[in-house]
Amino acid sequence: MNDEIRKRPIGYRWRSSTLFIISCIAIALFTETFLYGFIVPILPEILQDRNHVDPSDIQRITYQLLTLYGAVSMVCSVFIGELADRAGTRQTPLIVALGIALVGTFLLAVSTQLWGVFLGRIIQGVGGTAAWIVGFATLRDSIHGRNMGKAFGVINSFVSVGALSGPAVAGMLLELAGYWVTWGSALLVLVIDIIMRLLMLEQRSLKTNSSSSPRSPSISGEASADEDSALLTPGSSTRTYDALKDDRLASTAPPTAQxxxxxxxxxxxxxxxxxxxxxxxxxxxxxxxxxxxxxxxxxxxxxxxxxxxxxxxxxxxxxxxxxxxxxxxxxxxxxxxxxxxxxxxxxxxxxxxxxxxxxxxxxxxxxxxxxxxxxxxxxxxxxxxxxxxxxxxxxxxxxxxxxxxxxxxxxxxxxxxxxxxxxxxxxxxxxxxxxxxxxxxxxxxxxxxxxxxxxxxxxxxxxxxxxxxxxxxxxxxxxxxxxxxxxxxxxx
CATH class of the missing domain: 1.20.1250.20 (MFS general substrate transporter like domains)
Incomplete structure (x- = not known):
């Protein structure tokens, strides 16, 4: 028992807790919607002042850029879902998704050519869509199905805050602090988000790793006690259904064909x-x-x-x-x-x-x-x-x-x-x-x-x-x- 505890990562309890995982996913999806609307009030400066677009074309290109985000999401979402389900962990796809969004956001900020603005928006759309899909899948791995409504409700609150605050923050900072400080705030949000992904410990991976040890039930029991939060009803530990499913998988002979x-x-x-x-x-x-x-x-x-x-x-x-x-x-x-x-x-x-x-x-x-x-x-x-x-x-x-x-x-x-x-x-x-x-x-x-x-x-x-x-x-x-x-x- 003591050996198992010593092998745990630093901050094991809070890093693998349901509350921290929900917080990580909520902030990830907040970031995605924050960035979606962040560009709206600063598009005129991006297009006219930095990319020298004719004022008569700004309205048309603005509509195209805003529509492009949804089009990219529609085209790539199924492929992202397939790739994410083949990955051995949720954490890596999440970090990759946020890294892609970071690249797209940086390209939008520095571009002085119109093609760079469109390319940056496309890359940002791919990263945001991936973060959305993998984020919800990670949430499902950590929350019992009967509590998904409450979890999604909390997530939607963060999404709404992101949708409301993105344009407001961008417009305010552009007016008060200038162009680069404005984009710096967006990049900072993404960096903080990536750091939280690195800190997060997936409950599914922990269960898999602990299942090989005869002491794993004790470890799982201790972890699940920490995982319960105000969002979950008493006794509805995330382990109940997932562990049962893992046990059935292990005992099925032959295993169900995928x-x-x-x-x-x-x-x-x-x-x-x-x-x-x-x-x-x-x-x-x-x-x-x-x-x-x-x-x-x-x-x-x-x-x-x-x-x-x-x-x-x-x-x-x-x-x-x-x-x-x-x-x-x-x-x-x-x-x-x-x-x-x-x-x-x-x-x-x-x-x-x-x-x-x-x-x-x-x-x-x-x-x-x-x-x-x-x-x-x-x-x-x-x-x-x-x-x-x-x-x-x-x-x-x-x-x-x-x-x-x-x-x-x-x-x-x-x-x-x-x-x-x-x-x-x-x-x-x-x-x-x-x-x-x-x-x-x-x-x-x-x-x-x-x-x-x-x-x-x-x-x-x-x-x-x-x-x-x-x-x-x-x-x-x-x-x-x-x-x-x-x-x-x-x-x-």
Whole structure:
């Protein structure tokens, strides 16, 4: 026992604790969203002052650079998931991903040629996508499946902080401290993130290493005591399911044959829950992208709002996620994804209609500008709260399906469980929405008007809500999934 303790790395307890691992992943995903929006307020200086782009082309190139990030994510996410699942550890792909993002960010900062700006954004997109996929897979290795909703809720709060603070920090520092100090802050965030990845000890690797020792149960028991945190329910140590799965793997003779990559996707796509979860993810990100595309232009012409009130409106739209997301995650852990997603999409529909109807003269509130503004702000804030019921639905549902399949046939998706490929699908669906959102909302707003566009989006929300009610996992499927994870011989 003492020999085993002496062999442990320095800071073993806190470096392998669930709380520290969640903190590392939260900061990694905060960094990814921070960098995504960080470039927005400084793009004019990058393009005009350093790369000598004609002012008339700045708007077009800005749109291309922002769209490019989502396109890169959509193209490379599946390949990244496949490579990450083949890696023997999560830590190395995470560090590589952040290193790639660091290179891309540095290239963006120093480039004085337009091709360098585009190349830097592409590299940054690859690194950010990889960090996102491997980060969620690492989180799944460290958290019991029944606590994933709460964990994702906390992660979403950090993601929202990153999305809100990225443009704000960049704009403030550029104004007060200059160009290089601004980029230095972004690079510093990445360096700190890489250092945290180096400090983190994967719980999965520790279990594998300790399993060869007869003393490993004691070590695992001591570690799991430290792993519990306020995010986890009492007694829900991360070792329960993972260790059981490892034991089944070790005792199976012969071991279950690992399926091919193509078969992995075929198996998942035969499940209506998976297809519905991906549809919810696409719709969710489509709605988010539509807000960014249409709201600034609409409030400028409808209410004559400048950048400050528009920015404050987006704080009201995105800010509730920071507080409400963990609560919604706890709800998903308790009742499954069906009820929250259904309520979220069905409630979003009238709020979208109200957002479009706020300044319409045929309604009483639309006849007075101040009333119209109040209705618009209220609808935006309400959307900010309701949106949290739909976030992470795809990720949680995919995790649940893969957990159940793994419990039924341990090792079917390989030694890493196929979670990187699973989260690459979730990331792919989110990226599709980010690309489709501006196209759909922008085209509709231009062709039929802002009010009619919101009616169309509201109708889509109703249709997806009904689909979610029909096919997503509710409380009953949640209980079945957990029973199968504990005893794969049980039948539904």
């Amino acid at each position: 399926i091919s990559t193509l078969s992995f996707y075929k198996i998942l796509f035969t499940h209506p829950r998976v297809l519905t979860a991906l549809l919810c993810s696409v719709t969710y990100s489509t709605m988010l992208a539509s807000y960014n595309t249409t709201i600034p232009t609409h409030v400028k012409f409808a209410f004559d709002w400048g950048s400050l009130p528009t920015g404050l409106l987006f704080v009201g739209l995105q800010g509730p996620t920071i507080i409400v997301s963990p609560i919604c995650g706890w709800i998903r852990d308790k009742v499954g994804t069906r009820l929250p997603a259904t309520i979220g999409f069905l409630t979003l529909a009238p709020l979208l209609w109200l957002l479009g109807a706020a300044d319409q003269k045929q309604f009483p509130w639309g006849r007075d500008e101040e009333s119209a503004k109040a209705v618009y702000i209220g609808a935006a804030i309400a959307i900010g709260f309701v949106t949290n019921l739909m976030s992470s639905v795809g990720t949680v549902e995919l995790t649940s399906v893969v957990d159940t399949l793994e419990a039924q046939q341990p090792g079917i998706f390989g030694p890493n469980g196929g979670y990187s490929r699973t989260y690459s699908l979730s990331g792919l669906s989110f990226s599709i929405g980010l690309l489709a959102g501006p196209l759909i909302s922008g085209t509709l707003a231009d062709s039929i008007g802002y009010y009619q566009m919101n009616i169309v989006l509201a109708s889509i929300s109703v249709a997806v809500g009904m689909t979610a009610f029909a096919f997503l996992g509710g409380k009953d499927s949640l209980d079945i999934d957990r029973a199968r994870q504990e005893d794969p011989s049980e039948d539904e």
